[in-house]
Amino acid sequence: MGRAGFNTTLLLAITAAAAVGVPVFMADQPIAAIRDELSEPNDFSSIADERQRSIAIFTEMGKVLQHPRCVNCHPRTNRPKQGDPPHPHIPPVARGPDGLGMPAMRCTTCHGEKNFSFGGGRGSLPGAESWHLAPESMAWEGRALGEICEQIKDPQRNGGKSLSELQRHNAEDGLVGWGFEPGDGRSAAPGSQELFGQLTAA
Numbered sequence: 464m465g466r467a468g469f470n471t472t473l474l475l476a477i478t479a480a481a482a483v484g485v486p487v488f489m490a491d492q493p494i495a496a497i498r499d500e501l502s503e504p505n506d507f508s509s510i511a512d513e514r515q516r517s518i519a520i521f522t523e524m525g526k527v528l529q530h531p532r533c534v535n536c537h538p539r540t541n542r543p544k545q546g547d548p549p550h551p552h553i554p555p556v557a558r559g560p561d562g563l564g565m566p567a568m569r570c571t572t573c574h575g576e577k578n579f580s581f582g583g584g585r586g587s588l589p590g591a592e593s594w595h596l597a598p599e600s601m602a603w604e605g606r607a608l609g610e611i612c613e614q615i616k617d618p619q620r621n622g623g624k625s626l627s628e629l630q631r632h633n634a635e636d637g638l639v640g641w642g643f644e645p646g647d648g649r650s651a652a653p654g655s656q657e658l659f660g661q662l663t664a665a
């Protein structure tokens with residue numbers, strides 16, 4: 464293969480990787496460009512109109528809300544999902560009366576309070592305190608971002624949370640935090656929980 468051919472192939476590979484969200488690290492890329500997968504509230508300060516600014520910020524939050532790490536636990540059915548692209552949880556488990564699973568298949572039988580790495584690049588078993596499925600009223604799977612926005616603000620469906628309680632949930636909840644540190648072999652939600660909390664506040 465000629466030199467030009469090789470470069471074209473390389474370029475296509477990088478473009479394809481970028482298109483599916485695989486980080487491509489280039490030696491001369493500034494660190495900030497790599498780190499800043501999620502914008503900061505300040506990045507939106509040039510949008511003068513408050514409503515437009517809120518929409519832009521919520522759209523940015525959507526990168527987290529619609530990430531498989533979050534949606535897999537906010538499914539539309541009684542069965543959680545796994546992986547990206549998401550597939551139904553294996554083995555089959557059901558939410559049960561309290562979101563913690565059926566009596567014989569409790570989530571905490573397998574999921575501990577911390578991620579458990581299988582080692583040797585074989586992935587990990589997710590874990591966080593009180594691992595359980597989001598209630599049916601909080602299903603996001605297959606929903607448009609606008610619908611998710613309505614849902615999480617609605618105290619009838621969000622577990623009776625006020626907007627400030629919702630902000631605290633996003634900034635401090637351990638299951639939300641897990642999405643940013645999901646363990647070996649799993650892609651993390653973009654940014655950090657701290658930044659996600661700041662965007663929610665903004």
Ligand code: HEC
Binds near residue numbers: 543547552565571587
């Ligand atoms: C018999 C063991 C077992 C039980 C019980 C179990 N899980 Fe899992 N779960 C696993 C394993 C193993 C994985 C990791 C699979 C992988 O990544 O290949 C997993 C992965 C997941 C993931 C995927 C995370 C991601 O984004 O990829 C979610 C969500 C999940 N479980 C939720 C639940 C919930 C909720 C319950 C209870 C209703 C539950 N699990 C019960 C074994 C179990």
Ligand code: HEC
Binds near residue numbers: 533534537614615616
């Ligand atoms: C292991 C399962 C699990 C994972 C993973 C998970 N959640 Fe949840 N989520 C829940 C449960 C359970 C509740 C309800 C708990 C409550 O009300 O305190 C919930 C509630 C919420 C709520 C409350 C508002 C509402 O109506 O939906 C928000 C917001 C939320 N999660 C955001 C996230 C985000 C963002 C992520 C990913 C970064 C995430 N969750 C990942 C299980 C999960």
